[in-house]
Amino acid sequence: MERLRRVARSVRAFGRELARGPETRGRDISATPTLGLALGGGFARGIAHIGILKVLEEAQIPVRCIAGTSVGAFVGAAYCGGLSIAEMEEVAHRVRSRHLARWTLSKLGLASNERMGDFLEKILKQKSFEGLKIPLAVTATDCATGEGVVFRAGSQAMPLISAVRASCAYPGMFQPVDIGGRRFVDGMLVYPVPSVPVRAMGVSHVLAIHLKTGVQSTGPQTMFEVIGRSFNFVLDRHAAAWKDASDLVVEPDMTDFAYDDFPRAEEMIRVGELAMRRALPQVQAWFATKKADVRNFAAVPAPLVEPLL
Numbered sequence: 001m002e003r004l005r006r007v008a009r010s011v012r013a014f015g016r017e018l019a020r021g022p023e024t025r026g027r028d029i030s031a032t033p034t035l036g037l038a039l040g041g042g043f044a045r046g047i048a049h050i051g052i053l054k055v056l057e058e059a060q061i062p063v064r065c066i067a068g069t070s071v072g073a074f075v076g077a078a079y080c081g082g083l084s085i086a087e088m089e090e091v092a093h094r095v096r097s098r099h100l101a102r103w104t105l106s107k108l109g110l111a112s113n114e115r116m117g118d119f120l121e122k123i124l125k126q127k128s129f130e131g132l133k134i135p136l137a138v139t140a141t142d143c144a145t146g147e148g149v150v151f152r153a154g155s156q157a158m159p160l161i162s163a164v165r166a167s168c169a170y171p172g173m174f175q176p177v178d179i180g181g182r183r184f185v186d187g188m189l190v191y192p193v194p195s196v197p198v199r200a201m202g203v204s205h206v207l208a209i210h211l212k213t214g215v216q217s218t219g220p221q222t223m224f225e226v227i228g229r230s231f232n233f234v235l236d237r238h239a240a241a242w243k244d245a246s247d248l249v250v251e252p253d254m255t256d257f258a259y260d261d262f263p264r265a266e267e268m269i270r271v272g273e274l275a276m277r278r279a280l281p282q283v284q285a286w287f288a289t290k291k292a293d294v295r296n297f298a299a300v301p302a303p304l305v306e307p308l309l
Contacts, residue, residue, distance in 0.1 A: 033286045034064040036203035038246065039072025040193035041186065042211035043170070044262045045254040046071025047092045051272025052209055052250065054085045059280055061287065065201045067137035067150070067194035069187040072209070073167040074120070077160055080134040081126035091123055092265040100168075106175055113165050113174045120161045129153035129160055137197045139187030140166040143176050148190030150197045195245040205286050208246035211254045247286075250279045 039049050049072060056063060068076035078088055100116040126132050130153050138151040140163065151163035166177040166184035176183035191197065195208045243249060252275040257268060 033205055034203040035061060035205050035207060035283070035286070036064055036198035036201055037066045037076075038193050038195040038198045038206060038208040038242070039066060039068040039076055040208070040210050041070030041072055041188045042213070042254060043071055043259040044097075045211045045213070045257050045259065045268060046075055047262075047265050047268040048211060048252040048254060048272030048275075049075040049209060050085065050088050050092055051252070051269040051274075052276045053079055053088075054269070055273050055276035055280060056283075057085060059284065061280075061283055063134060064203050065135040065137070065198065067139065067191075067197040067201070068167065069139045069191050069194045070168050070170070072194070073136075073138040073164045073187070074116075076136050076138070077120070077124060077132075077164050080132040080136040081124050081160075082133050083123070083125060089265075089269060092262075092269065095119070095265075096262050097260050101174065104175070111174055113168055113177070116168060117161050117165050120164060124160070127160055129158055129163075132160075135201065136160075137194065137201060138163040138167050139191040139194045139197060140169075140177075140184040141187055141189040143171070143183050143185045146189070148187070149184070150194075150200075191242065192239065193242040193246075193249075195242040199245045205247045205283075206245060207283065208242060208249045210249055210251045212251040213254055248279060248282055250275050252276075 037052075039046070039052075042048075053063075053075075066076040066080055068074070075088070078091070083091070098115070099119045101111040101113055104112050106112070121127070129136060129151070132153070135153065138160075140149050140151065141147070142149060151158055151166075162177065162179050166179055167187045169175065169177050169185045171185045171189070174185075176185050178184075187194065193208045193210050195206050198206045198208075252268075252271045254268070254271065257264060257271075261268070
């Protein structure tokens, strides 16, 4: 718990530094504002991200880059790799938990997400970070040190699918994923919503998508809900970092959806659409002005594994 608090304090401090205004970080006037998306986690609830992307496409709002945590990384990999919204909707309507997880006997987790790798292998049009049409950052957590890492295109070959699996390795449920001799678990432990990694990619505006679960009237019904709510209680108390690094936070209300509500894909996409449509005028205003007053953030180099703490 103390390690998680230290990590959260470090990320919050970095987020505040990134969010400092023009008077302390300098000013940069750009004729072309750039938008980066930070897609948060939520397992099946992440299907709502498709609705967000759908509305941005319809409004012809260009997305310069995406960072994803957990299911946000899954959706980001599909979209950045060239899947159309229609194709993503089709995938969302047919995917189920059995396509992503396999129960297993292990001291490190109740299930393996190797099936997720097989599923991604079938649906992704691009299998490497370098081949993506839109730059993507995928977050994960080193479960030995608690260090947050960001996987991106770099000088060494990094399998996109392995990075996404690592980002989705929910502690307790999924076994950690081994990459380069290190074990990684879900990126949400450090980056519940990866606004800080998006900001580090050098965009002028960060749109953060937080899948809001709210306060439920009934107690947890399964072990997974107990684990999930416990993590949320801690992470919600340390939300300042990613919010400080965001220019706008959009929160689709997913309170009525369970973590494995895959059969309700159409409803979740619609919730994402409605939330984005409400926020759309503010995003459009960023692109409506001829000159945008934006903060001068230098893009960070993209090694194989990029610690941001």
